[in-house]
Amino acid sequence: MSVNQDQLKQAVALAALEHIKPHIEQDSIIGIGTGSTANFFIDALATIKNQFDGAVASSEASAERLKSHGIPVYDLNTVNSLEFYIDGADESNHQLQLIKGGGAALTREKIVAAVAKSFVCIADESKLVDVLGTFPLPVEVIPMARSHVAREIVKLGGDPQYREGVVTDNGNVILDVWNLSITSPRDLEAQLNNIVGVVTNGIFALRPADVLLLGTQDGVKTITV
């Protein structure tokens, strides 16, 4: 019997909980991502909420979900270190370089991931690709720079589309860039971030995931590089 996508997401969420459990202590604070897979993880984490201190969230939505479970949410500025960051992805290649930001939370996600010692990515098998870029690359942009950034992205060979009606938690807008075949993710990540007006882009290659827990029809696979 085949397992549906939500069941795969739930399985990787439970696997992530098992992955971090042995390292969790009463004073631990856990970095939490955003999206449907991260939501499964938040719900799983709630089952051990008395065994750790609290969480740092990468979005207002995740903060609300954590709080609804009675898990304390901390401002990242009050936290010295995070052992783990757990989050989903829109794509991962085999080097665990990611595209993220389908839910517009990429900037805060990249910040929390940067602080964490270990980034555990959780995803169903549809997210694993050989080359990043089939999923349109989200770029968070300061609103007044939208047209300028779009013109610069066209020069790089991308086809940017304004994600209408979306405002990020930081008050910015999103351009989704189509038609990129991202063969050098680290270079493109840096190049895009160098465009004036870009807050950050959804390539996570300069700081890739450390572990990918991938939900497949044959069970959860653990991938490291």
Ligand SMILES: O=C[C@H](O)[C@H](O)[C@H](O)COP(=O)(O)O
């Ligand atoms: O901005 C959103 C995040 O990068 C999500 O982690 C990503 O879009 C994956 O979300 P989901 O788990 O819903 O596929």
